[in-house]
Every structure is written in C-alpha cells, then in structure tokens.
Amino acid sequence: MEAVDVALQVRLQRADVEAVRVAHVARLVAGRRRRVGHGDLPVGDGRLLTFAARRRQRARLSALPATIVRRRAAFFATIVPALAAILAGLLLGGCTPRAPLRGGAPAIPPLRVGTSGDYAPFSSRNPDGTYAGFDIEVARAYAADRGREVVFVPFRWPELGSRLAAGDFDVVMSGVTVRADRLVTGIMTATVARADAVLAVAARASTVDSAATAGRGAAAQPPAGFDRPARTVAVNRGGHLEQVAHARFPHARIVAVDDNTALPAMLARGDADAIVTDTLELAAFDAACAAAPCFRVAARLARDRKAYWxxxxxxxxATDLDGWLLERERSGWLPALRARVLRAVATGALNASPASHDGNSAPRDGDAAPDASVAPLDAATASLVEDVRRRLTLMPLVAAAKHAAGRPIEDRAREAAVERDAAREGDSTCDAGIHCRAVHTRRAATRDRPRGRAHRRRARRAGATRRAGRRRRA
Structure with a gap:
C-alpha cells in the first residue's frame, strides 16, 4: 500500500514510512539539543557548531531522500525572507502612529486655528509662546467641546487671504472684520463682537479735545484735519484698518507697519501724528500704558463687526461653529466672556472718547459687545439676521458690478421674481408646519405696506388696460 506524508507532499511506499518518521524524530531531538546549547546554534559562551556536529548533520541530510531535501531548501528559501519582512514591518510600525482598527472610529484631526498674536484683546502672543485673548478662549472651548486638539497657526495680515485660500487654516480667529470681499472668498460666521475703527492721537496732543473739554461742549477735530500731506498716519499693514486709512485719508502720508504692537511707540516718539485702530485695541493699548490715558479718539471712521473666517x-x-456659538450665546457663556475680556478693557477708552462718526455724540455702552445685554435669538431668527447682514454688506459690490455691466441698480423684474420665489418657499414651509406665523406676518406686511406714486401710476395703467380689454370683448 501507499501512504502520503501531508506535510511534505511526497508520495512514499509503506516500507519507507517508518524510516521517514525515524528521521523526523532525529531532527526534533537535534533541534532540542540546539536550543539547550548542544547543537549547531551559538550558546552562552559563543561556541559555534563543532566539526563532529557538522558531520552528523551532513549524515542526517544524506540519509533523507533527495526530493525532501530540495523541497525543504525551497521552503526555507521562501519563508525566511517573508518572515524577515514581517518582522521588519512590525519593528517599524512601533515607531509610527498606528492606524485605527477596522471598524473603529477614525482619529479626529486637530483644529487648525489661524491667529496673528498681535491684535489685543482678540489674540495676543505671550513671551513664552502661548496665546491669550477673546478669540483664543473661544477656540479652545469649541475644540474641547468637539473633542479636538487645537493648533494655533500664526500668520501675518498681508498674507492672510492667500494662506486661507491655500488651506493653511481650518478657521481664522483673530478679530477678523466682516468685509464684502471676505464674504466672497470665504465663509464668515455669526458676529461675535463689534468695534469702531477710530483715528487716535496722543493724549498730550492739542489738536483734539480731551474728556474735560468735551464736557464743556467742544467737538473733536474732524478727520479732514488729518487728510493733508503734512500729516502722518500709522496703521497696521495688510489688515482691514489699512483699507480704512487709505479710504478716509487719501492725501495724508500713510505709514503701514508690520508689527501692530509698535503703533503706540510710534505715536509716543512723534513718528506719526495719529494712528488708525479700533476702540477695543485702543483700550488694550491704553491699559498697557503706564500713565493712562495715553490716547484720545479724534474721530470714528467706521462701524465694524468681528466674526470668524x-x-x-x-x-x-462653519455651520457647526455657528450652532455652537448660538448655544454658548444662549447659555450666557459668550456674553460673560465678552464682559470679562472685551468690556473690561474697553470701558475706560469708550467712556473717555467723546467723538463718534460725526465727532459730536458719545458712544453707547454696547459698542464693545452689543449683544451681551439682550435676549439671545432663536436659531432661525439668528440665521435670518446674519443672512440679512451679509447681504447688506455685499450690496456695494453688487452695485459696482451692475455699474460695470451697464445694468440698472434697481431691477423691478428681478425683485418681483425674488419675491415670488420667497412667497413660494414660504408657502411650502408653512404647509410643512414650520414658521407659519412668520410667513403670514410677512404676507400681511407686504399687502398692507404703503405704496408710492410709481406703484399707483402702474396700478392705474393696469386698471385702464383691463377696462379697455373688457370694452373690446363686449
């Protein structure tokens, strides 16, 4: 009879089976001896295989059939490199981050937050390299709630737009002002703070009034007094305030500096007659001054809103961050943070700065954080308010585009189409049982709003046309 050795896949005669088994037992005994230091492997004192042991090994191999020897050699020639590759992969894998197990949740990437570190009280960099400020605390709280690590990526203001387009940040949180061009090239979140762009001078300057003179009814010097070549106005390079400075003082000498924190020193040395900043940053400058107040507001130049880009x-x-901001607004955490970080530094400067846009009215208490003292809006209303704000911000660009294309600024047909689409969307929304009261209120307001002369003329012409048609048909 024949028998088959499955391990070696060799067909043998029954008479040879016992011989193969004996040889296999001999190999097992030799392997055990090698493990205890009596075979052909190195032992504790470094002794290698002896001549007698090598001779015995050659005798055992010669006793085996040639087919078995060849197959065993081929087997080890294949398996040894494979085992070596597996072992190397395991060793190298211990030095690199391990991938998540199949079926497990993937690792959450860190939140990359772009910040300048030179714009107090929103973002300041400490001497030890850490960051502090209003937006820094918001970023840390949001990342903690979402289970993500926050990584602050520094930037310079002139390169902010290009680096955002290159994908260097997930979000920019550094007192970014909402502007129409930024709405076109990115996504802006809900408003988190407000500030006024101002023209500030040194407190000792005689060209503007102080808080005491303002109490006697004197008005601050208008911005036109600085819009001449003899005046030097310093501003941070590349930011929103540089655009404001060039727009409001086209004839003055504008000096743009890379280090925003150097503006107070320039004003103190007399290198600049005035600086363009905002009320919140000016308050931070004043708080760091040893002999406060060190600055006065000559005029207010613009009303700005701060958001995240x-x-x-x-x-x-952006949608998740907007929802989180709304939740923190309603819980009172965000208003408390404004009161602690923004209002704490802005109260003195705002109350000591009598000039507004026209240089005659005092600022309101809510300039630093207008939403802190009012009840938070519901999600739908807050989203609607932000959409209206963004739309109004974009209107100058829309007007410029229409002017360049030769199209009329007021397009009645387009407005009518927009109103029809809004009414159709409102009908479907109301049919779904959502915001029906708001839809009915909007319809009533549209129906009952007063009409102008042009509308009455169109109505009369339409009525005359209908009457003429009835007479012809009669």
Missing part, C-alpha cells in the same frame, strides 16, 4: 470648503465646520 473659514475657507469655502469648510461649510460643515
């Missing part, structure tokens, strides 16, 4: 591809993150 995201790349166009981060719509999901």
């Amino acid at each position: 995201l790349p166009p591809g981060k719509g999901a993150l």
Whole structure:
C-alpha cells in the first residue's frame, strides 16, 4: 500500500514510512539539543557548531531522500525572507502612529486655528509662546467641546487671504472684520463682537479735545484735519484698518507697519501724528500704558463687526461653529466672556472718547459687545439676521458690478421674481408646519405696506388696460 506524508507532499511506499518518521524524530531531538546549547546554534559562551556536529548533520541530510531535501531548501528559501519582512514591518510600525482598527472610529484631526498674536484683546502672543485673548478662549472651548486638539497657526495680515485660500487654516480667529470681499472668498460666521475703527492721537496732543473739554461742549477735530500731506498716519499693514486709512485719508502720508504692537511707540516718539485702530485695541493699548490715558479718539471712521473666517470648503465646520456659538450665546457663556475680556478693557477708552462718526455724540455702552445685554435669538431668527447682514454688506459690490455691466441698480423684474420665489418657499414651509406665523406676518406686511406714486401710476395703467380689454370683448 501507499501512504502520503501531508506535510511534505511526497508520495512514499509503506516500507519507507517508518524510516521517514525515524528521521523526523532525529531532527526534533537535534533541534532540542540546539536550543539547550548542544547543537549547531551559538550558546552562552559563543561556541559555534563543532566539526563532529557538522558531520552528523551532513549524515542526517544524506540519509533523507533527495526530493525532501530540495523541497525543504525551497521552503526555507521562501519563508525566511517573508518572515524577515514581517518582522521588519512590525519593528517599524512601533515607531509610527498606528492606524485605527477596522471598524473603529477614525482619529479626529486637530483644529487648525489661524491667529496673528498681535491684535489685543482678540489674540495676543505671550513671551513664552502661548496665546491669550477673546478669540483664543473661544477656540479652545469649541475644540474641547468637539473633542479636538487645537493648533494655533500664526500668520501675518498681508498674507492672510492667500494662506486661507491655500488651506493653511481650518478657521481664522483673530478679530477678523466682516468685509464684502471676505464674504466672497470665504465663509464668515455669526458676529461675535463689534468695534469702531477710530483715528487716535496722543493724549498730550492739542489738536483734539480731551474728556474735560468735551464736557464743556467742544467737538473733536474732524478727520479732514488729518487728510493733508503734512500729516502722518500709522496703521497696521495688510489688515482691514489699512483699507480704512487709505479710504478716509487719501492725501495724508500713510505709514503701514508690520508689527501692530509698535503703533503706540510710534505715536509716543512723534513718528506719526495719529494712528488708525479700533476702540477695543485702543483700550488694550491704553491699559498697557503706564500713565493712562495715553490716547484720545479724534474721530470714528467706521462701524465694524468681528466674526470668524473659514475657507469655502469648510461649510460643515462653519455651520457647526455657528450652532455652537448660538448655544454658548444662549447659555450666557459668550456674553460673560465678552464682559470679562472685551468690556473690561474697553470701558475706560469708550467712556473717555467723546467723538463718534460725526465727532459730536458719545458712544453707547454696547459698542464693545452689543449683544451681551439682550435676549439671545432663536436659531432661525439668528440665521435670518446674519443672512440679512451679509447681504447688506455685499450690496456695494453688487452695485459696482451692475455699474460695470451697464445694468440698472434697481431691477423691478428681478425683485418681483425674488419675491415670488420667497412667497413660494414660504408657502411650502408653512404647509410643512414650520414658521407659519412668520410667513403670514410677512404676507400681511407686504399687502398692507404703503405704496408710492410709481406703484399707483402702474396700478392705474393696469386698471385702464383691463377696462379697455373688457370694452373690446363686449
């Protein structure tokens, strides 16, 4: 009879089976001896295989059939490199981050937050390299709530737009001002703070009034007094305030500096007659001054809103961040943070700065954080308010585009189409049982709003046309 050795896949005669088994037992005994230091492997004192042991090994191999020897050699020639590769992979894998197990949750990437570190009280960099400020605390709280690590990526203001487009940040949180061009190239979140762009001078300057003179009814010097070539106005390079400075003082000498924190020193040395900053940053400058107040507001130049800026591809993150901001607004955490960080530094400067846009009215108490003292809006209303704000911000660009294309600024047909689409969307929304009261209120307001002369003329012409048609048909 024949028998088959499955391990070696060799067909043998029954008479040879016992011989093969004996040889296999001999190999096992030799392997055990090698493990205890009596075979052909190195032992504790470094002794190698002896001549007698090598001779015995050659005798055992010669006793085996040639087919078995060849197959065993081929087997070890294949398996040894494979085992070596597996072992190397395991060793190298211990030095690199391990991938998540199949079926497990993927690792959450860190939140990359772009920040300048030179714009107090929103973002300041400490001497030890850490960051502090209003936006820094918001970023840390949001990342902690979402279970993500926050990584602050520094930037310079002139390169902010290009680096955002390149994907260097997930979100920019550094007192970014909402502007129309930024709405076009990215996504802006809900407003988190407000500030006024101002023209500030040194407290000792005689060209502007102080808080005491303002109490006697004197008005601050208008911005036109600085819009001449003899005046030097310093401003931070590349930011929103540089655009304001060039727009409001086209004839003055504008000096743009890279280090925003150097503006107070320039004003103190007399290198600049005035600086363009905002009320919140000016308050931080004044708080750091040893002989406060060190600055006075000559005029207010613009009303600004601060928000967070995201790349166009981060719509999901922007929606989640907006929802989180609304939750923190309603819980009172965000108003408390404004009161602690923004109002604490802005109270003195705002109350000591009598000039507004026209240089005659005092600022309101809510300039630093207008939403802190009012009840938070519900999610739908807050979203609607932000959409209206963004739309109004974009209107100058829309007007410029229409003017360049030769189209009329007021397009009645387009407005009518927009109203029809809004009414159709409102009907479907109301049919779904959502915001029906708001839809009915909007319809009533549209129906009952007073009409102008042009509308009455169109109504009369339409009525005359209908009457003429009835007479012809009669």
